[in-house]
Amino acid sequence: MKIGCPTEVKTREYRVGLTPHAAREAIAHGHEVLVQAGAGTGAGFSDEDYKEAGATIAADAQAVFEAAEMIVKVKEPQPKERAMLRGGQLLFTYLHLAPDPEQTDDLIRSGATCIAYETVTDARGGLPLLAPMSEVAGKLAPQMGAWTLQKANGGRGVLMGGVPGVGPARVAVIGGGVVGTHAARVAAGMGADVTVLDRSLPRLRQLDETFGGVFRTSYASAGNTAELVAGADMVIGAVLVAGAAAPKLVTRAQLSQMKPGAAIVDVAIDQGGCFETSRATTHDDPIYDVDGIMHYCVANMPGAVARTSTIALGNATMPYMLALADKGWRAACAEDPHLTAGLNVHDGRITHRAVAEALGRDF
Numbered sequence: 001m002k003i004g005c006p007t008e009v010k011t012r013e014y015r016v017g018l019t020p021h022a023a024r025e026a027i028a029h030g031h032e033v034l035v036q037a038g039a040g041t042g043a044g045f046s047d048e049d050y051k052e053a054g055a056t057i058a059a060d061a062q063a064v065f066e067a068a069e070m071i072v073k074v075k076e077p078q079p080k081e082r083a084m085l086r087g088g089q090l091l092f093t094y095l096h097l098a099p100d101p102e103q104t105d106d107l108i109r110s111g112a113t114c115i116a117y118e119t120v121t122d123a124r125g126g127l128p129l130l131a132p133m134s135e136v137a138g139k140l141a142p143q144m145g146a147w148t149l150q151k152a153n154g155g156r157g158v159l160m161g162g163v164p165g166v167g168p169a170r171v172a173v174i175g176g177g178v179v180g181t182h183a184a185r186v187a188a189g190m191g192a193d194v195t196v197l198d199r200s201l202p203r204l205r206q207l208d209e210t211f212g213g214v215f216r217t218s219y220a221s222a223g224n225t226a227e228l229v230a231g232a233d234m235v236i237g238a239v240l241v242a243g244a245a246a247p248k249l250v251t252r253a254q255l256s257q258m259k260p261g262a263a264i265v266d267v268a269i270d271q272g273g274c275f276e277t278s279r280a281t282t283h284d285d286p287i288y289d290v291d292g293i294m295h296y297c298v299a300n301m302p303g304a305v306a307r308t309s310t311i312a313l314g315n316a317t318m319p320y321m322l323a324l325a326d327k328g329w330r331a332a333c334a335e336d337p338h339l340t341a342g343l344n345v346h347d348g349r350i351t352h353r354a355v356a357e358a359l360g361r362d363f
């Protein structure tokens with residue numbers, strides 16, 4: 001199969017859909033790989049790296065879209081990319097169609113077969129192509145929170161690990177899933193005093209068994225949450241209710257109970273955020289102040305560490321990409337219902353029930 005990887009065109013997107021390692025594996029499986037010139041630059045991969053892996057470098061996106069039978073990307077195709085898709089072509093990337101009727105209509109019109117990373121499932125009920133980005137955002141959250149806490153950034157001027165004779169920062173992590181666990185581990189590793197809150201007792205038990213002694217756990221009742229938020233130097237929002245907007249767990253009134261200059265890192269902002277005062281920010285202007293509390297609410301945190309994120313995403317997508325290329329999408333999906341769960345649009349119609357329902361369309 002001819003596999004094409006164009007340069008990402010969304011603003012400040014530095015990741016790339018195929019790493020040179022993934023290209024090398026696809027070529028070893030007998031496929032041709034076409035990579036747009038400069039596609040890997042933002043993630044630290046040169047055209048030479050791809051050439052060494054056996055890929056061909058294409059001058060522009062047009063050449064990639066014209067030649068490729070399967071397009072592998074990171075972000076949802078932008079309007080000018082959608083215009084280049086054609087019937088029978090396979091698109092494998094993040095799509096996030098539910099809130100995006102314009103993109104959905106363009107993909108329907110294109111006639112392409114579109115498999116979305118974010119709806120591919122696994123046997124444990126997880127989302128294996130979303131998890132690596134949650135791992136990245138979770139590990140990044142205390143790092144960005146520590147920066148937000150610095151005095152020059154409007155923060156409280158507290159060092160995460162303290163020093164001999166001065167206590168560490170107190171960190172409350174609301175939500176103990178993939179993001180929350182990774183955030184808590186890093187915050188504890190920086191020397192902070194960390195508590196993870198979750199609504200799921202089985203999850204709290206699991207965390208306690210694995211990380212008891214590294215961080216504490218607490219049941220996320222409204223009372224416990226309010227108490228821990230009020231005493232914290234940093235609060236990390238990491239809740240997820242699948243398919244729904246994030247619940248607002250901290251109100252504006254509660255900010256006045258918090259320590260002046262405390263930092264909020266709302267990782268759940270891509271689902272609307274779990275603080276009443278959260279609004280999405282960008283890497284260019286990531287933090288803002290509400291009532292003396294500093295908010296960091298970047299909706300695409302993994303973009304800040306494009307190289308790590310690209311490699312992590314590539315590790316997760318590679319087996320699926322190879323299955324699609326080796327067997328063709330029909331046979332690959334027939335063999336793997338979890339990959340079928342990724343099928344969002346095919347042959348001019350929506351093929352994913354939740355996406356159709358979210359958009360109020362026929363399924």
Ligand code: NAD
Nearest residue numbers: 134137175176177178179198199220239240268299300301
């Ligand atoms: P997850 O499903 O692994 O974990 C979510 C956890 O929240 C679960 O353990 C669940 O029990 C808990 N929870 C649900 N409701 C709760 C409540 N009311 N109080 C306390 N805990 C509650 O999800 P995840 O992969 O960790 O993702 C968390 C959030 O981070 C999602 O909104 C995801 O979209 C977002 N995210 C954002 C970025 C970014 O760049 N901003 C990147 C990756 C993920």
